[in-house]
Amino acid sequence: MNFSEYLAEQTRIVDETLDRWVPSASAPPQTIHKAMRYSLFAGGKRIRPVLCMAASAVAGAAAGVENTACSLEMIHTYSLIHDDLPALDNDDLRRGRATNHKVFGGAMAILAGDALLTLAFEVLSRLECVDAGKKVKLAHELSSAAGTVGGMIAGQVHDLEGEGQIPTADLLDRIHRAKTGALLRASVRMGAIHAGAEEAQLEALTRYGEHTGLAFQIVDDILDVEQPSEQLGKTAGKDAQQNKITFPAVYGLDRSYRMAEQERCEAHAALGPFGERARRLHEIADLIVDRKA
Amino acid sequence: MNFSEYLAEQTRIVDETLDRWVPSASAPPQTIHKAMRYSLFAGGKRIRPVLCMAASAVAGAAAGVENTACSLEMIHTYSLIHDDLPALDNDDLRRGRATNHKVFGGAMAILAGDALLTLAFEVLSRLECVDAGKKVKLAHELSSAAGTVGGMIAGQVHDLEGEGQIPTADLLDRIHRAKTGALLRASVRMGAIHAGAEEAQLEALTRYGEHTGLAFQIVDDILDVEQPSEQLGKTAGKDAQQNKITFPAVYGLDRSYRMAEQERCEAHAALGPFGERARRLHEIADLIVDRKA
Numbered sequence: 001m002n003f004s005e006y007l008a009e010q011t012r013i014v015d016e017t018l019d020r021w022v023p024s025a026s027a028p029p030q031t032i033h034k035a036m037r038y039s040l041f042a043g044g045k046r047i048r049p050v051l052c053m054a055a056s057a058v059a060g061a062a063a064g065v066e067n068t069a070c071s072l073e074m075i076h077t078y079s080l081i082h083d084d085l086p087a088l089d090n091d092d093l094r095r096g097r098a099t100n101h102k103v104f105g106g107a108m109a110i111l112a113g114d115a116l117l118t119l120a121f122e123v124l125s126r127l128e129c130v131d132a133g134k135k136v137k138l139a140h141e142l143s144s145a146a147g148t149v150g151g152m153i154a155g156q157v158h159d160l161e162g163e164g165q166i167p168t169a170d171l172l173d174r175i176h177r178a179k180t181g182a183l184l185r186a187s188v189r190m191g192a193i194h195a196g197a198e199e200a201q202l203e204a205l206t207r208y209g210e211h212t213g214l215a216f217q218i219v220d221d222i223l224d225v226e227q228p229s230e231q232l233g234k235t236a237g238k239d240a241q242q243n244k245i246t247f248p249a250v251y252g253l254d255r256s257y258r259m260a261e262q263e264r265c266e267a268h269a270a271l272g273p274f275g276e277r278a279r280r281l282h283e284i285a286d287l288i289v290d291r292k293a
Numbered sequence: 294m295n296f297s298e299y300l301a302e303q304t305r306i307v308d309e310t311l312d313r314w315v316p317s318a319s320a321p322p323q324t325i326h327k328a329m330r331y332s333l334f335a336g337g338k339r340i341r342p343v344l345c346m347a348a349s350a351v352a353g354a355a356a357g358v359e360n361t362a363c364s365l366e367m368i369h370t371y372s373l374i375h376d377d378l379p380a381l382d383n384d385d386l387r388r389g390r391a392t393n394h395k396v397f398g399g400a401m402a403i404l405a406g407d408a409l410l411t412l413a414f415e416v417l418s419r420l421e422c423v424d425a426g427k428k429v430k431l432a433h434e435l436s437s438a439a440g441t442v443g444g445m446i447a448g449q450v451h452d453l454e455g456e457g458q459i460p461t462a463d464l465l466d467r468i469h470r471a472k473t474g475a476l477l478r479a480s481v482r483m484g485a486i487h488a489g490a491e492e493a494q495l496e497a498l499t500r501y502g503e504h505t506g507l508a509f510q511i512v513d514d515i516l517d518v519e520q521p522s523e524q525l526g527k528t529a530g531k532d533a534q535q536n537k538i539t540f541p542a543v544y545g546l547d548r549s550y551r552m553a554e555q556e557r558c559e560a561h562a563a564l565g566p567f568g569e570r571a572r573r574l575h576e577i578a579d580l581i582v583d584r585k586a
Contacts, residue, residue, distance in 0.1 A: 023442055029450040032441050082407060087378075087399030106380030107453055110403065114375060115441045117407060121414040122436035125429050132425035136418050139432060143415035148325050148408045149316055157322035160400055 003283045007050065014049045015041065017066040018073060021123055035104040035112035036119075039077050042095040047216070047288065048072040048187040051209070054280040055191030059201050064129050068138055068194045071120040072187050075146050078116035079183075081109050083156065089242070093235050117146075130194065137193050145186035155179025162245040172250045176217040184213035200273070207270035208281060215263035216288045221246035222256050227293065264289045296576045300343065307342045308334070310359040311366060314416055328397040328405035329412075332370050335388040340509070340581065341365040341480040344502070347573040348484030352494050357422050361431055361487045364413040365480050368439050371409035374402050376449065382535070386528050410439075423487065430486050438479035448472025455538040465543045469510040477506030493566070500563035501574060508556035509581050514539035515549050520586065557582045 001009070018040055025034045049069030056062035084091040084099040085106060092102055101109035124139045146152045155178030162171055188209030192202045224239045225248050239246045247256040267285040271278040294302070311333055318327045342362030349355035377384040377392040378399060384392055394402035417432045439445045448471030455464055481502030485495045517532045518541050532539045540549040560578040564571040 027442070029441065029447055029454065031454065032446060032450045036441075078407075082403055085380075085399075085403060087394075087403055101380075106378075108450075110375055110378060110380055111446055111449055114371075114406070114410060115446045117410055118436050118440045118444075118446065121432055122440060125433035125436055132429045135432075136425045136428045139414055139428075140418035143411050143418055147411045147415060148322065148329075149320070151411075153325060153404055153408045153411065154322055156404055157325045157401070161322065161324065 003280075003287075006280060006283075007287075010050045010053055011046050013053070013066050014046045014069060014073060017070045021067070021070055021074075021119065031104065031108055032111055032115055035100060035108045036115055038103060039081050039094075039100045039112065040073070040116070042097055044073070044077065044095060045291075046073060047284075048076050048183060051184065051187040051212070051281075051284060052191035052194075054284055055188040055205050055209075056195040057191075058195075058274050058278050058281060059192040059197035059205065060195035062191070062195045064127060065191060065194045067123055067127050068130075068190055069187075071123045071138075071142060072183065072190065074116040074120040074123070075142065075152070076183060078113040078120075079146075079152055079156070081113040081116070085109060088156075088160070089238070091235055091238070134193060134196070138190050141186050141190050141193060145182040150178050151182045152179060155182070159244065164243045165245065167245040167249040169250055172245050172247065175245055176214065176247075180217045180220070181210065181213040184216060185209040188212070204270055204273050208267050208285075211263045211267035211270060212285050212288055215260050215267060215285065218247045218256055218260040218263065219289055219291065221248055222253065222260070223291075223293065225253065260289050296573075296580075299573060299576075300580075303343045303346055304339050306346070306359050307339045307362060307366065310363045314360070314363055314367075314412065324397065324401055325404055325408055328393060328401045329408055331396060332374050332387075332393050332405065333366070333409070335390055337366070337370065337388060338584075339366060340577075341369050341476060344477065344480040344505070344574075344577060345484035345487075347577055348481040348498050348502075349488040350484075351488075351567050351571050351574060352485040352490035352498065353488035355484070355488045357420060358484060358487045360416055360420050361423075361483055362480075364416045364431075364435060365476065365483065367409040367413040367416070368435065368445070369476060371406040371413075372439075372445055372449070374406040374409070378402060381449075381453070382531070384528055384531070427486060427489070431483055434479050434483050434486060438475040443471050444475045445472060448475070452537065457536045458538065460538040460542040462543055465538050465540065468538055469507065469540075473510045473513070474503065474506040477509055478502040481505070497563055497566050501560050501578075504556045504560035504563060505578050505581055508553050508560060508578065511540045511549055511553040511556065512582055512584065514541055515546065515553070516584075516586065518546065553582050 022036055023033045025037055027033055049072055052069040052072055053065050056065040081100045083089050084094055085101055091099055100112060121139060124135055127135055144151055148154050155175055158175045159179055162175060188205050192205045264285055268282055271281055315329055316326045318330055320326050342365055345362040345365055346358050349358040374393045376382050377387055378394055385395055393405060414432060417428055420428055437444055441447050448468055451468045452472055455468060481498050485498045557578055561575055564574055
């Protein structure tokens, strides 16, 4: 199977698994389930669940990992819904479609985000064929990656508070490590934990996850400058407009490109111990750096 | 120890435990931790954690149950913060103080709610001296009680959508069971599960939790009609103003009072098997019905 066939297959598995976990749009109260599904099935790239599943395949037995993977996509999607709200980034466009609150209103968008966040932990508590000790480790990993101490919410707060401040390397580092880095790192780690990885494997995969996560954010910042909105599927140029602290703002575009290449290189290197088994993880790192949206 | 001394003692334990779990207001990013603490330590009655701890004491060994209890208070507090937002109930006053978004702004209030919701599950994943199987059961209990299928969020959606509709007994039943009932029921059940209750004990305590939860909601609706804002610590009369579906709206005040008494009576009856051991649970049911705020 070539990489694009593999990706299509993994994405299909993620979509089917999400569809099983989220109550149908006809289950009462219908509006909230419609709102949750609207954003979950809006054509996201599924990078977090795909990373999770690919990491688990390298580390060991991966039965049922698609469920663990979906908990990550739920957290990611909730964060996008809340981020787009008028009180935060006030964005109308996401993945080429109207944002959740534009369609369902602010109240329902807030509740849909809350519901996806809650469901992510319900999924982990209901995993089948996974022993309780692993479920607890997975929940701990996800909650700390999503939280306020170096996790996703910490990144959002740094990001909000950084607007208009002088863009320093230090502040940038703090934002990206938390805002996107923590969840991408957790994606890889949760796949490894689900599969029962040994400590050395978990460490190598964690390094891979950190470098891939950083590459992801650098490329994200570059695309916001370089690509038009139609290509991105979201409002382009908003970072500069909102005075966000980004890689291009701190280092300039040329150096940002070189930094992304450096991170790609280190991500590949971290996979050394796994040899050919890690082919999909290599390909995913390349995808993340080479993407155009 | 008389009941008011007991309550003061339990409340102190909850406060101290919450204080240990939530990063200090000087931990970066400071704003979010300040916002979380502002609402957590705003003088709430701690009914959910107190119920949880009292139920565990009846059911068996309860070491560390104050941590489980605090996860419930975090979920409750997040729901209040989000409920008060301009996009939802748009309330300025809560527990006698300005609401979270009035002090910290809408963005931080949304994130503070998200953070408390996330932290609740982190707490359960990090319980000490509790085996992994119990932690998973607790997380499952909490996530489903807080979710969209008969849980708290379902109740909020029914509540929002019910505004302006004809107040029927059926709709009222659906709202209260989910909106406050599910989490109060879970409070009692999680205490019992934490303590390793047997099935028959868990069933009796669940019935107690359901009747107490219903009594709580009926009294809440009555107080909104009968008490001035200063006494309530929140804006009184909002239910009627927003055409909410409440017990007084459906049944009238007199019948609502009688219904609360009926629920109190059934709550007491459910505790029969526990005899004198359940004294605190009896007292809590009375407190819930007899409270004036």
